[in-house]
Amino acid sequence: DQQVKQNSPSLSVQEGRISILNCDYTNSMFDYFLWYKKYPAEGPTFLISISSIKDKNEDGRFTVFLNKSAKHLSLHIVPSQPGDSAVYFCAASIISGYALNFGKGTSLLVTP
């Protein structure tokens, strides 16, 4: 049963514009959320995270928003760059357990 869902398998955005990647979860016990970036045939690379006590975390061009009541989080990339083209995975964890539950990923393509 998929507890973390990324309903958009792909997204195409023009360079310089904002990319918004969405993620929904079903388990209300999740209290830590992460975004990973993955290139083909490579392991995921950590991008940004947020704990359930916050609703926003920003790191340079990347901002993650968390709406606990809606069990929804999103990753904003602005401005988008061609090098951002990759698959982005949303992951959630119950801190005490530490195991990560991943969504299926969203493939982002940033076009020049």
Added chain:
Amino acid sequence: GAVVSQHPSRVICKSGTSVKIECRSLDFQATTMFWYRQFPKQSLMLMATSNEGSKATYEQGVEKDKFLINHASLTLSTLTVTSAHPEDSSFYICSARGEAVVQQFFGPGTRLTVL
């Protein structure tokens, strides 16, 4: 960030043989290591969690006798796929986590192809 390596990066084997994949944390002590599997166009699926010096905890549906995990030290975990079959062909990724840290650092993955 911390570095996690995997070896081999790619392996092709015949059906019925066993394959061992190593996962090493190069610059930190990994109290917990995780093994994931990713089929094409699918998500990363957790197979098992292992803590150094103790038996691995397997996720539902993962055969512990087929996927042997050994976490013998704080820097090394191995996954052995025993009697591999074509349906075991997948991308296997390990991750490692230090003590009292949620973030996991991932290895580059191992592409297993069973003929």
